[in-house]
Each structure stands twice: as structure tokens, then as C-alpha cells.
Amino acid sequence: MNSHYDGTMSALLEVRDLTIELPTERGWVRPVNGVSFELAEGETLGVVGESGSGKTMLALALMGLEPPGARRSGNALLRARGAASNNGNAAANLSGANDTIDLLAIPGREMRALRGRDIAMIFQEPMTALNPVMRIGAQIEEAIRVHEPKCSREEARRRAIDALARAAVPEPQLRASQYPHQLSGGLRQRALIAMALSAGPRLLIADEPTTALDVTVQKQILELLVRLQRELGLAMIFITHDLGVVAQVAQRVAVMYAGRIVEEGPTRDVLRAPRHPYTAGLLRAALRIERGTLHPIPGTVPALDALPPGCAFAPRCEWRRAECEAAVPELRAASPAHRARCVLVAAQTEAVGAHSGTP
Amino acid sequence: MAADIILDVRNLKKTYSAQAGIFAGAALGAGGPRAGAAVDGVSFEVARGETLGIVGESGCGKTTLARMLLRLIEPDEGAIEFRGENFLAARGGKLRALRRRIQMVFQDPAGSLNSRMRVESIVGEPLVIHEPHLAASQRRARVLEALGSVGLDAGALNRFPHEFSGGQRQRIGIARALILRPDVVVGDEPVSALDVSVGAQILELLIRLQSELNLTYIFISHTLPVVAQLATRVAVMRAGKFVEIGDAAKVLSHPENAYTQALLDAVPEIPA
Numbered sequence: 346m347n348s349h350y351d352g353t354m355s356a357l358l359e360v361r362d363l364t365i366e367l368p369t370e371r372g373w374v375r376p377v378n379g380v381s382f383e384l385a386e387g388e389t390l391g392v393v394g395e396s397g398s399g400k401t402m403l404a405l406a407l408m409g410l411e412p413p414g415a416r417r418s419g420n421a422l423l424r425a426r427g428a429a430s431n432n433g434n435a436a437a438n439l440s441g442a443n444d445t446i447d448l449l450a451i452p453g454r455e456m457r458a459l460r461g462r463d464i465a466m467i468f469q470e471p472m473t474a475l476n477p478v479m480r481i482g483a484q485i486e487e488a489i490r491v492h493e494p495k496c497s498r499e500e501a502r503r504r505a506i507d508a509l510a511r512a513a514v515p516e517p518q519l520r521a522s523q524y525p526h527q528l529s530g531g532l533r534q535r536a537l538i539a540m541a542l543s544a545g546p547r548l549l550i551a552d553e554p555t556t557a558l559d560v561t562v563q564k565q566i567l568e569l570l571v572r573l574q575r576e577l578g579l580a581m582i583f584i585t586h587d588l589g590v591v592a593q594v595a596q597r598v599a600v601m602y603a604g605r606i607v608e609e610g611p612t613r614d615v616l617r618a619p620r621h622p623y624t625a626g627l628l629r630a631a632l633r634i635e636r637g638t639l640h641p642i643p644g645t646v647p648a649l650d651a652l653p654p655g656c657a658f659a660p661r662c663e664w665r666r667a668e669c670e671a672a673v674p675e676l677r678a679a680s681p682a683h684r685a686r687c688v689l690v691a692a693q694t695e696a697v698g699a700h701s702g703t704p
Numbered sequence: 705m706a707a708d709i710i711l712d713v714r715n716l717k718k719t720y721s722a723q724a725g726i727f728a729g730a731a732l733g734a735g736g737p738r739a740g741a742a743v744d745g746v747s748f749e750v751a752r753g754e755t756l757g758i759v760g761e762s763g764c765g766k767t768t769l770a771r772m773l774l775r776l777i778e779p780d781e782g783a784i785e786f787r788g789e790n791f792l793a794a795r796g797g798k799l800r801a802l803r804r805r806i807q808m809v810f811q812d813p814a815g816s817l818n819s820r821m822r823v824e825s826i827v828g829e830p831l832v833i834h835e836p837h838l839a840a841s842q843r844r845a846r847v848l849e850a851l852g853s854v855g856l857d858a859g860a861l862n863r864f865p866h867e868f869s870g871g872q873r874q875r876i877g878i879a880r881a882l883i884l885r886p887d888v889v890v891g892d893e894p895v896s897a898l899d900v901s902v903g904a905q906i907l908e909l910l911i912r913l914q915s916e917l918n919l920t921y922i923f924i925s926h927t928l929p930v931v932a933q934l935a936t937r938v939a940v941m942r943a944g945k946f947v948e949i950g951d952a953a954k955v956l957s958h959p960e961n962a963y964t965q966a967l968l969d970a971v972p973e974i975p976a
Contacts, residue, residue, distance in 0.1 A: 561761065563972070587972060592975055632932070633932070645902070
């Protein structure tokens with residue numbers, strides 16, 4: 346709980362009004378549209394959304410890996426290494442811009458130096474993220490030596506094996522000498538985690554890292570990530586479509602729909618008392634181990650080139666009113682830490698989930 | 705058994721042989737078929753109108769089992785009695801006649817629909833094979849009927865699969881499976897490639913179609929919550945064998961097998 350961003354700490358990452366535009370045959374579309382959030386050191390933010398919500402594009406933009414031709418605007422301020430982490434420190438405040446690096450403004454060369462060393466990313470399908478014709482150990486050594494050219498081969502090898510051991514890979518020495526196809530899906534994801542953490546990043550972006558895995562393996566990987574995060578004081582952005590997974594890993598959650606954050610707050614509050622009808626719908630649509638509990642959200646996600654003028658969820662929303670279609674609602678505070686992009690937030694004090702189902 | 709048994713599967717086995725060759729060793733790593741049987745002596749009965757859910761993790765043999773039920777893969781051993789007839793011995797016209805009674809819905813609607821065919825041809829193709837006497841106008845009427853049952857209209861006929869969302873593509877796959885008016889539909893992970901809210905819509909559609917068309921389902925998935933929505937009976941599969949089979953409510957709430965319990969425990973829960 347004490348790792349919540351509470352406004353007195355300065356954030357490790359502060360994203361302001363991040364917008365990504367992509368060219369299409371029918372003009373520019375915005376897969377990420379005015380996204381703002383803060384992430385404290387050691388904190389995990391869960392980013393939840395369905396396909397096309399913009400959650401993966403958001404992650405790629407923070408890594409400087411958005412598709413060629415994309416236009417981007419806004420800021421993503423990462424606190425520089427060694428900068429004071431407390432606003433109370435007057436000296437740190439005075440030094441101003443030197444304290445932060447804007448991930449959206451720095452040249453590619455600086456971004457490449459930052460990637461892996463300060464921000465690392467793990468992906469859904471470890472097989473596509475690993476080089477199939479290179480031994481596991483060599484791939485991790487490469488990740489280390491790219492950032493530390495002075496590191497000797499022997500030193501890199503030792504650290505690669507340490508990294509595998511830390512990711513709870515059994516027989517790390519043997520595994521380091523093997524190729525990706527010789528590892529199971531769960532071990533591959535562990536190897537990828539080992540590689541991502543090998544250069545000691547402060548921020549880990551995990552994009553659906555357990556979606557391709559079996560449930561029993563997923564459970565182990567989630568436990569591993571939570572443990573490593575605690576041990577290393579990592580901040581994490583955890584992208585998933587699964588609210589159950591978010592409940593396990595994230596202290597705070599941001600729900601995305603059609604490129605925008607529609608709800609944000611402490612995970613417990615958002616899951617127990619959602620304030621946006623889309624979040625409430627996702628919670629009801631989540632499958633439970635019980636027959637006859639299906640509650641799909643009617644309708645479909647709108648195409649990015651055919652968004653309604655107002656709230657993007659309005660066409661599917663059972664609480665829709667005239668003002669929803671007039672303009673995109675602002676994020677409104679439901680409580681100091683909990684915000685939702687819905688006109689209902691001002692009009693009522695109860696969670697939207699409470700209005701449904703029960704007679 | 706008083707129930708009307710539509711499918712009776714006895715001691716089904718399938719072993720993939722590890723071929724000698726340059727990749728012989730590689731296949732024994734992860735992912736590839738393991739040495740030993742993929743399906744190792746599976747027996748079960750399915751009554752008309754029920755839904756048997758088969759749940760298991762990757763490599764347990766569930767997809768091989770599903771494909772053997774349609775004879776897309778020939779079993780090494782065992783017997784399949786379908787509608788009282790020996791399915792494995794059926795040949796020629798007899799096999800065709802039985803095959804149209806059992807249809808499959810696949811996991812990935814993008815991969816199982818021919819991307820260069822229009823929806824009318826995709827959904828109507830089974831009719832060309834099984835009911836060649838139909839006139840074009842009759843065939844179109846049947847295609848429209850099948851599309852209508854899954855919530856699509858005539859506007860879909862001339863479009864290509866890529867013009868549809870994932871959920872709509874799966875609806876097209878279901879329409880194709882239903883156009884021959886089968887008795888049994890085998891679903892191999894039909895919602896696992898879909899988003900949560902869309903997957904729930906497809907499950908709801910499958911439940912409605914089952915009661916409207918009196919279908920029997922065999923529903924295969926790697927996740928218990930998906931199986932739990934439809935199944936009247938649940939089988940848990942591990943390493944080619946059923947480790948537990950029984951009434952869905954009982955297996956999902958009071959499993960007898962430790963592996964079933966482990967699967968239940970691993971499902972990430974949303975706190976209430």
C-alpha cells in the first residue's frame with residue numbers, strides 16, 4: 346500500500362497527454378488519445394483493455410517502438426537516474442529539466458541507450474521475442490554487454506546465469522547453453538524476464554506476459570513477477586485484458602477504451618466499485634466458474650476511424666443520455682484517487698456496478 | 705444408460721512417432737509431440753443434447769482427441785460409435801453421410817476461413833459437397849438462414865473475412881458449421897482468441913443455438929471458466945488421459961482429482 350503514488354513522492358514516470366496518430370487510407374487515427382498517468386517507484390499500474398483499446402500502442406510508444414510513420418505528441422517524463430525522489434528536496438526541484446528525461450523528445454540514439462538499461466519490456470509470446478538460433482545465455486549476455494561494453498565475457502556469462510537463477514529457472518547453467526525451442530513456454534518467459542532485468546532497469550513494461558501460457562504456469566509467472574518487483578524495487582506497467590490477473594499484480598489500474606483512459610484508481614476500488622459503465626461491463630463479462638453467469642457487453646468496440654463524437658462507449662451504454670453524445674466527458678474524480686470519464690460520476694455517488702442485476 | 709447416446713468413444717489411442725531425421729531430437733523439446741501417446745486410451749459417451757466440456761493444458765492431447773472425433777486424424781486404436789454406427793469403419797458415401805452430422809468450430813476464425821473466398825462461398829461450400837442437387841437460389845436461402853441464426857444478414861454475403869471483426873468471423877465459422885444441420889458440434893477453443901466481452905457474446909450465441917437446434921456439444925478449452933459456462937459434464941485431460949469425468953457442477957465444485965483442483969486454484973479470481 347505504501348507504494349501508491351500519493352502526490353508527495355515525485356513520480357518515476359509521468360505521462361502527460363500522450364497521443365499517437367497513425368496514417369490510414371481514410372486519414373489519421375488515434376490509437377492512443379490524450380493519455381495521462383503517473384507511476385511511482387516500485388509501483389505496478391495495471392493497464393486493462395480489449396483489442397484496439399490502445400494499450401499495446403501505449404507501451405510501444407513509451408519504448409520508442411511505435412510503427413514508422415506514427416505522429417506522437419505529449420510528454421513521458423522519466424526521472425533521471427540518481428535524481429532525488431522527493432519533492433521536498435529543494436535542490437532537486439531547482440535543477441528542473443535535468444531531473445527528467447522526456448521519452449518522447451530524446452533522439453533515437455539516447456532512446457536506444459535507455460531501452461533495456463532503464464526501461465525493459467516483456468512480451469506475450471516469448472518465442473517471437475527470443476532469437477531462435479542463439480543460445481539463451483548468449484542472448485542475455487548480449488543484452489548486458491550492449492549497455493556495459495566494458496563488462497568482460499566471463500563477467501557477462503556469470504551475470505547471465507545469475508539472472509536466470511533469479512528468474513527461478515532451474516539448472517540455469519544448463520538452460521543458458523540451450524536454444525529457445527528446447528525450453529517450455531513457461532521457461533521461455535522466465536528466460537525473457539531474466540533478459541529484461543539483466544541490465545537493471547527501473548521500469549518494466551509487461552505486455553500480456555502470461556496470456557499465451559497455461560493457467561498453472563501463468564500462476565507461477567505472476568508470482569515470480571510480483572516477487573522480483575518487490576526485491577528489485579521495480580516499477581511495472583502490466584498490460585492485460587484479464588481483470589483477475591490485474592487483481593493479483595497491480596496496486597493501481599487504468600482501464601482503456603478506444604485509445605483513452607476511461608477509469609483509473611486503486612485496483613481494489615475500481616474492481617469493487619467501478620464508476621465507468623465499461624469497467625462495470627467488463628467485470629460482469631468476466632467468466633466465473635459457474636454455469637449461467639454470462640453477461641456479455643452488447644455491441645462492439647468502435648473502429649478508430651469511425652468514433653462517435655462524444656463518449657466512445659455511449660453506443661453500447663445502458664446509461665447513455667444526450668450529453669454523452671455531445672462531447673467526450675472529462676475524467677472526473679469519484680474520490681481523490683479514483684477517476685472515471687463518465688458524466689454519471691457527478692450525478693450519482695454509487696458505483697455503476699451497484700445499479701445492475703440486483704432487483 | 706437410459707439417455708439417448710449419440711456418440712460412444714471407446715479406448716481411443718493415437719501415438720505420433722518421432723521420425724528419424726535431422727529434426728528428430730528437436731521435436732522432443734517443448735511444444736512438439738512428445739514421445740509416448742498423445743491420446744492414451746480415452747473412453748466416454750455423449751448423450752443427445754448435452755454438452756461435454758473437455759479441459760486440459762497445452763500438450764494434453766485434447767486437440768488430437770477432437771480431430772479424431774471428426775476423423776480428421778485417424779486413431780491408432782479404439783472405437784467410435786456415432787448415431788449407432790461404426791464411424792471408424794465407414795467409407796465412401798456412408799462416411800460422408802455420417803460426417804455431415806458432426807461439425808467443428810475452430811479456435812482461430814482468421815485461420816480457418818479462406819481469406820480469398822467471400823462469405824457466401826465459405827458458408828455455402830459444405831452444401832456444394834453434401835447437397836450438390838441444390839439450385840443456386842436454394843443454396844443462397846440456406847446460407848442466409850445460417851447467417852441469420854448467428855446474427856448476420858445479407859450484407860455479409862459478398863464480403864471477405866478480413867472485413868469482419870474477430871467475433872463476427874467466429875460467427876461466420878459457426879454458420880458454416882451449422883449449415884448442414886448437424887447433430888454434434890465440436891468446438892476446439894472457439895472463444896480463446898477473442899476478447900472477454902466478445903467471447904461472452906459467442907458463448908451466449910452457442911447456448912441459444914444449442915436449445916434452438918437441439919445440438920449436442922463437445923467443447924474443448926484450456927480454461928475452466930469457459931467450459932463452466934456451457935458444460936453439463938466435464939472431463940479433465942492430462943497427458944493423453946481423462947483424469948476425471950463427471951457432472952459439471954460436481955467436478956467444478958468438489959473435484960476428486962488433485963490436478964483438477966490445481967487447475968481450479970490457478971484461475972485468477974476477481975475479488976468480490
